[in-house]
Amino acid sequence: MTELKNDRFLRALLKQPVDVTPVWMMRQAGRYLPEYRATRARAGDFMGLCTNPQLACEVTLQPLERYPLDAAILFSDILTIPDAMGLGLYFETGEGPKFRKTVRTAQDVESLPVVNAENELSYVLDAVSTIRTELNGRVPLIGFSGSPWTLMTYMVEGGSSKDFRRAKAMVYDQPEVASLLLEKLTLSVIDYLNAQIRAGAQAVQIFDSWGGALAHDAYLEFSLKPMQRIIDGLIKEHQGRQVPVILFTKGGGQWLEAMADSGATALGLDWTTHIGQARERVGKRVALQGNMDPSALYAGKEKIRDEVGKILAAYGSGSGHVFNLGHGITPEVNPEHAGAFINAVHDLSASYHQ
Amino acid sequence: MTELKNDRFLRALLKQPVDVTPVWMMRQAGRYLPEYRATRARAGDFMGLCTNPQLACEVTLQPLERYPLDAAILFSDILTIPDAMGLGLYFETGEGPKFRKTVRTAQDVESLPVVNAENELSYVLDAVSTIRTELNGRVPLIGFSGSPWTLMTYMVEGGSSKDFRRAKAMVYDQPEVASLLLEKLTLSVIDYLNAQIRAGAQAVQIFDSWGGALAHDAYLEFSLKPMQRIIDGLIKEHQGRQVPVILFTKGGGQWLEAMADSGATALGLDWTTHIGQARERVGKRVALQGNMDPSALYAGKEKIRDEVGKILAAYGSGSGHVFNLGHGITPEVNPEHAGAFINAVHDLSASYHQ
Numbered sequence: 001m002t003e004l005k006n007d008r009f010l011r012a013l014l015k016q017p018v019d020v021t022p023v024w025m026m027r028q029a030g031r032y033l034p035e036y037r038a039t040r041a042r043a044g045d046f047m048g049l050c051t052n053p054q055l056a057c058e059v060t061l062q063p064l065e066r067y068p069l070d071a072a073i074l075f076s077d078i079l080t081i082p083d084a085m086g087l088g089l090y091f092e093t094g095e096g097p098k099f100r101k102t103v104r105t106a107q108d109v110e111s112l113p114v115v116n117a118e119n120e121l122s123y124v125l126d127a128v129s130t131i132r133t134e135l136n137g138r139v140p141l142i143g144f145s146g147s148p149w150t151l152m153t154y155m156v157e158g159g160s161s162k163d164f165r166r167a168k169a170m171v172y173d174q175p176e177v178a179s180l181l182l183e184k185l186t187l188s189v190i191d192y193l194n195a196q197i198r199a200g201a202q203a204v205q206i207f208d209s210w211g212g213a214l215a216h217d218a219y220l221e222f223s224l225k226p227m228q229r230i231i232d233g234l235i236k237e238h239q240g241r242q243v244p245v246i247l248f249t250k251g252g253g254q255w256l257e258a259m260a261d262s263g264a265t266a267l268g269l270d271w272t273t274h275i276g277q278a279r280e281r282v283g284k285r286v287a288l289q290g291n292m293d294p295s296a297l298y299a300g301k302e303k304i305r306d307e308v309g310k311i312l313a314a315y316g317s318g319s320g321h322v323f324n325l326g327h328g329i330t331p332e333v334n335p336e337h338a339g340a341f342i343n344a345v346h347d348l349s350a351s352y353h354q
Numbered sequence: 355m356t357e358l359k360n361d362r363f364l365r366a367l368l369k370q371p372v373d374v375t376p377v378w379m380m381r382q383a384g385r386y387l388p389e390y391r392a393t394r395a396r397a398g399d400f401m402g403l404c405t406n407p408q409l410a411c412e413v414t415l416q417p418l419e420r421y422p423l424d425a426a427i428l429f430s431d432i433l434t435i436p437d438a439m440g441l442g443l444y445f446e447t448g449e450g451p452k453f454r455k456t457v458r459t460a461q462d463v464e465s466l467p468v469v470n471a472e473n474e475l476s477y478v479l480d481a482v483s484t485i486r487t488e489l490n491g492r493v494p495l496i497g498f499s500g501s502p503w504t505l506m507t508y509m510v511e512g513g514s515s516k517d518f519r520r521a522k523a524m525v526y527d528q529p530e531v532a533s534l535l536l537e538k539l540t541l542s543v544i545d546y547l548n549a550q551i552r553a554g555a556q557a558v559q560i561f562d563s564w565g566g567a568l569a570h571d572a573y574l575e576f577s578l579k580p581m582q583r584i585i586d587g588l589i590k591e592h593q594g595r596q597v598p599v600i601l602f603t604k605g606g607g608q609w610l611e612a613m614a615d616s617g618a619t620a621l622g623l624d625w626t627t628h629i630g631q632a633r634e635r636v637g638k639r640v641a642l643q644g645n646m647d648p649s650a651l652y653a654g655k656e657k658i659r660d661e662v663g664k665i666l667a668a669y670g671s672g673s674g675h676v677f678n679l680g681h682g683i684t685p686e687v688n689p690e691h692a693g694a695f696i697n698a699v700h701d702l703s704a705s706y707h708q
Contacts, residue, residue: 163649163684164649165649165652165684165686168649168652169649169652169653171649172647172649172650172653172657172661173652173653173654173657212626214626214647215625215626215646215647215650215680216625216626216627216628217628218647219626251605251626253607253608254607254608254626254627254628271569271570272566272568272569272570272573272605272608273570274570274571274608292569293522293526293568293569293572295517295518295519295522295523295525295526296526296569298519298522298523298526298527299523299526299527300527303526303527307526326569330517330519332519
């Protein structure tokens with residue numbers, strides 16, 4: 001494999017010295033970029049983009065052409081696993097993802113297969129290897145999966161939800177059914193992420209978008225525990241390099257101590273958490289990723305720079321910080337403001353790494 | 355005024371000894387009750403119910419007829435203030451609240467009046483005094499208001515929002531406009547809550563439904579600071595009795611220490627916070643209210659009882675706890691399960707007050 005030309009991102013995750021704080025943006029290949037919208041229009045629809053490795057590679061690389069980002073992230077959807085389980089993922093214009101089949105009873109769960117990624121998600125693995133080749137060692141490539149709990153919410157609800165009524169009712173009223181569903185998802189995610197690592201992903205992130213909707217005890221049991229099992233089951237090292245795992249529970253700021261004991265290399269923070277307090281709470285156990293409010297990108301460039309400076313100061317000196325937004329960049333952001341954000345991280349962080 | 359027959363709720367807020375832990379439910383007069391749905395049908399629509407003091411009184415008292423609740427809460431909407439400012443609140447079937455006018459520019463904000471509750475919200479004050487008379491000392495009556503930040507989100511967005519894009523853009527890009535809007539809302543809320551207290555409310559709750567959407571620093575500046583100013587401006591004692599103030603920021607679990615310094619008597623907790631850890635964090639400064647996941651009411655009665663028991667045990671011995679859900683009760687809940695919840699609190703809590 002080609003030598004990495006920029007390994008700041010991997011070094012920061014492992015708390016090794018870096019020259020400046022590395023930065024990438026969740027959803028950096030997204031609708032705020034006109035070049036993304038053009039490729040997506042060519043693909044026809046969102047799933048057409050995800051299932052075409054050449055086009056997925058194209059959009060993955062677009063933000064790297066514009067900005068000095070320190071990592072690329074596989075372009076895909078978090079719902080590929082339930083789709084591969086046979087639920088029939090589709091997207092309606094202006095609405096979120098939907099499934100043709102839902103999973104609500106013990107029988108529904110029993111009949112679900114565990115996913116074999118090499119067989120059923122080869123289009124994702126092809127995208128990973130294509131991107132890795134095209135990157136040619138420029139920056140590391142991040143693979144990812146949704147967390148079991150997050151995937152479960154979509155499968156039980158049949159799509160997006162405001163209150164996760166049915167999924168949470170299953171947790172309280174049929175905990176053994178919820179646990180079996182989570183078990184099948186856990187095994188599927190392990191297989192999926194390991195296949196991504198073998199195909200070329202140099203770090204992986206678990207997106208637990210909806211863990212924050214759970215009560216304290218339910219989070220530990222139904223979201224964190226399956227994620228811990230995934231981390232245990234992942235390939236630790238590939239081609240002589242450690243494969244870091246980033247755990248991101250949106251709304252999980254109250255549970256950082258427990259998350260830091262999960263075996264993850266780093267925790268993703270959403271924008272509600274004070275990153276300096278988070279660093280104190282997790283100690284040396286994990287690196288931190290985050291966490292500017294994506295809404296701050298609606299402000300002027302000077303204000304964006306101020307916000308970046310506040311987060312750098314709150315984290316303080318030394319390695320172990322990967323800068324990011326606290327959630328995905330939104331479609332309405334001016335791409336120049338995203339550029340100001342990225343430049344500010346590199347400009348302002350050097351003094352924290354002397 | 356009539357002597358209070360059951361003052362457990364007020365005593366617990368002030369950390370005075372109680373025989374059992376008092377309990378009420380946010381949105382206890384709500385769609386899960388068939389008698390509520392019947393009255394609402396008679397009223398025509400939701401605002402018809404809010405603006406008719408007799409009907410508002412009727413639905414306020416309905417849950418007290420069914421359950422041994424320890425407090426009544428005024429039936430009203432959090433958006434009465436922006437409506438009184440002239441924005442034209444309306445509800446479309448199956449959707450959230452909407453405003454005919456939005457507030458997005460400096461000029462929009464400058465032209466907004468501060469609300470005088472006696473003049474413009476007399477229907478709410480009439481409801482308060484009617485309910486207080488009808489209660490006849492049975493339990494205390496809670497008045498309430500939305501927080502300035504929460505009201506601002508609806509006013510800027512023109513209704514409900516998933517990401518508060520426009521309101522948060524105002525915070526980052528036009529902070530002085532946001533501050534002026536919050537200032538006018540703060541003065542209006544002070545006037546409104548004091549008028550409710552004079553009309554008979556024996557405690558008040560500030561509902562900060564969307565404070566949890568803000569970044570750490572932005573929460574302190576744009577949500578908590580206005581609420582502190584409100585607390586400073588409230589009548590402390592009325593007719594010889596202290597008027598407790600409950601501050602409830604949904605999603606505010608990371609900020610409890612700062613909230614405890616606000617001058618509030620008690621903090622409301624949503625279901626994501628471990629109440630035992632919260633008690634340690636806030637110390638003796640405030641009482642706590644909460645915090646069972648409303649979704650637990652979808653489970654069977656035994657499971658509901660277990661969940662109540664876990665929260666009581668987590669809080670531990672002594673006064674200072676008002677039991678509640680971590681958010682409003684949902685329309686799909688079986689009223690018998692709500693009853694099981696309330697009974698479990700009284701049954702299981704006695705041993706913590708010996």
